[in-house]
Amino acid sequence: MSGDDGRPGLRERKKQETRIALSWAAIRLVVERGLENVRVEDIAAEAGVAPRTFNNYFSSKGEAIAARHLERTRMIAQELRRRPASEPLWEAITSAVITQLAMGADYDDRRPDQQWQAGIRLMISEPSLQGEMLRASAIAENELAAAIAERTGTDVDHDLYPRLVAGAAGAAIRVAMDQWLRASPPVPVRPLIEDALGRLAAGLPEPRSS
Amino acid sequence: MSGDDGRPGLRERKKQETRIALSWAAIRLVVERGLENVRVEDIAAEAGVAPRTFNNYFSSKGEAIAARHLERTRMIAQELRRRPASEPLWEAITSAVITQLAMGADYDDRRPDQQWQAGIRLMISEPSLQGEMLRASAIAENELAAAIAERTGTDVDHDLYPRLVAGAAGAAIRVAMDQWLRASPPVPVRPLIEDALGRLAAGLPEPRSS
DNA sequence: TCAGGAAATTGCGCGTTCCGCAAATTTGCC
DNA sequence: GGCAAATTTGCGGAACGCGCAATTTCCTGA
Known part of the structure; x- marks a missing residue:
């Protein structure tokens, strides 16, 4: 595709999607169970990514929320x-x-x-x-x-x-x-x-x- | 538990002192070396208490600072x-x-x-x-x-x-x-x-x- | 269309943090 | 002086955060 430019970029969009998915997953789970009863692992699973990936997007649960x-x-x-x-x-x-x-x-x-x-x-x-x-x-x-x-x-x-x-x-x-x-x-x-x-x-x- | 007057309480005073000491120690060390280069252990040592005691007063370095x-x-x-x-x-x-x-x-x-x-x-x-x-x-x-x-x-x-x-x-x-x-x-x-x-x-x- | 390569995901490992628990020590009070 | 409560301390473990390198994904240019 030509047009290089300010297009969001297909790849970038996917990143935003997982970012948002992780964030919502964190909110949902923590609202349900409380902050201390939700592990990073749980949030990652809820968003369908590996635990390690969570920290590629956020450096803490709080930041994700x-x-x-x-x-x-x-x-x-x-x-x-x-x-x-x-x-x-x-x-x-x-x-x-x-x-x-x-x-x-x-x-x-x-x-x-x-x-x-x-x-x-x-x-x-x-x-x-x-x-x-x-x-x-x-x-x-x-x-x-x-x-x-x-x-x-x-x-x-x-x-x-x-x-x-x-x-x-x-x-x-x-x-x-x-x-x-x-x-x-x-x-x-x-x-x-x-x-x-x-x-x-x-x-x-x-x-x-x- | 006798008269709980408005007295500072001799014991309470000492707690405040170590609390302040820990807080200042945290600020001083982190200003010098940077947040990532200061461990809780260092702050406790600087204030003259055991590492575990730090978390009796503060739940994180940030809170102490x-x-x-x-x-x-x-x-x-x-x-x-x-x-x-x-x-x-x-x-x-x-x-x-x-x-x-x-x-x-x-x-x-x-x-x-x-x-x-x-x-x-x-x-x-x-x-x-x-x-x-x-x-x-x-x-x-x-x-x-x-x-x-x-x-x-x-x-x-x-x-x-x-x-x-x-x-x-x-x-x-x-x-x-x-x-x-x-x-x-x-x-x-x-x-x-x-x-x-x-x-x-x-x-x-x-x-x-x- | 397809290969090259950049970007992202993932697994592993390590050092640190934070807290519960119980023993040891200190402190206040009678 | 000695008892009771509060505080300190050490131990242990679960979870975190991140560097590193291998792997997978998918964009791009020829």
């Missing part, structure tokens, strides 16, 4: 770049977040996202996974900061602004997620995210009364 | 509670943060801030330590959120406000720290932190010109 979260949050920055430049910054950020995180999390397609919710819950409850998740979020925030810098014409290296916005947005998302998972009668996630990011955009006004 | 950071950031919440209630929230938070950073020389141990700075730089550069540091920050932010809720009369469980403020403040601190460590002619931290938190308090206005 957080990989889905990483990919998903990374897309927020990507989505932000697609938004029209005319849109106000916070609106664009909110839309990007909603598009990537909240879509299908509540209604209709429950199957795939129920796993995702279980994954988030898992990463929050297991102490040894919290760091892994936060690190993934930090990576995503760096990319988000770059996108914000581009959009606002600021310098991501010398100006605090884009990183502040990205970091604050990331924190707001985590707070909204946490609240979402803790709601004892389940509530939709979207309003929570809009609320959290909206308050940031409004300058975090102190609530009059609770 | 992040412990100093955790203790320090925890004190921000503690410091916030000491601030007069009349002081505006963001002023109080900024003062609390500044106080704890300036306190490094007196509180911990002999080596003042140079070790601490090296520790932070270490945790940022080593991928496997980033998560550990972020997790420590998250714990500190939870305590900060509780203190903020108390001060503002909000509910930390049902109102997003205190957690949003704590999370945003934590993000701002990390951005300021990052900038501090990257400054190629070294700059003082304090103005960076005041700048970052000040912008948050001002509602993150978009800068007019870079």
Whole structure:
């Protein structure tokens, strides 16, 4: 085939597939049995590869579990770049977040996202996974900061602004997620995210009364 | 089990001492040789305890290294509670943060801030330590959120406000720290932190010109 | 179409980590 | 001084993480 170029490459695609398979397998098994009761061997078997291959993709169980979260949050920055430049910054950020995180999390397609919710819950409850998740979020925030810098014409290296916005947005998302998972009668996630990011955009006004 | 007064407890004090000794030993050795060239055995020897004892205090090298950071950031919440209630929230938070950073020389141990700075730089550069540091920050932010809720009369469980403020403040601190460590002619931290938190308090206005 | 070769998978082996368990030691308290 | 609880320590084993080299897969160019 001619066309050398930015094509994903057939081989590369297969790698991504096994990568995703390993990640989902890890989440599924650990949600079922608990982190300590799942060996790397089990995850590899579930994904149909040799145990050694697992460590060709991830250096630990935690990294495999957080990989889905990483990919998903990374897309927020990507989505932000697609938004029209005319849109106000916070609106664009909110839309990007909603598009990537909240879509299908509540209604209709429950199957795939129920796993995702279980994954988030898992990463929050297991102490040894919290760091892994936060690190993934930090990576995503760096990319988000770059996108914000581009959009606002600021310098991501010398100006605090884009990183502040990205970091604050990331924190707001985590707070909204946490609240979402803790709601004892389940509530939709979207309003929570809009609320959290909206308050940031409004300058975090102190609530009059609770 | 007689009077369990607020006494530190003679025994408890010794435990804290070895805990701190282990943590500093871990930081010092890893800064010198790199994470992969330091075994748990080395850290234990440096602190004067048996290898097995290390894992009675910490479950990993990373946790030991992040412990100093955790203790320090925890004190921000503690410091916030000491601030007069009349002081505006963001002023109080900024003062609390500044106080704890300036306190490094007196509180911990002999080596003042140079070790601490090296520790932070270490945790940022080593991928496997980033998560550990972020997790420590998250714990500190939870305590900060509780203190903020108390001060503002909000509910930390049902109102997003205190957690949003704590999370945003934590993000701002990390951005300021990052900038501090990257400054190629070294700059003082304090103005960076005041700048970052000040912008948050001002509602993150978009800068007019870079 | 097919051979050459790069890329990925796999098996093996080793050093390290982390933790449960129980004996030994230390520490606090009466 | 001596008992009881807490802490330290050594031992042992399961699991991990990764380097290395052989093997398999499959892309590519002639």
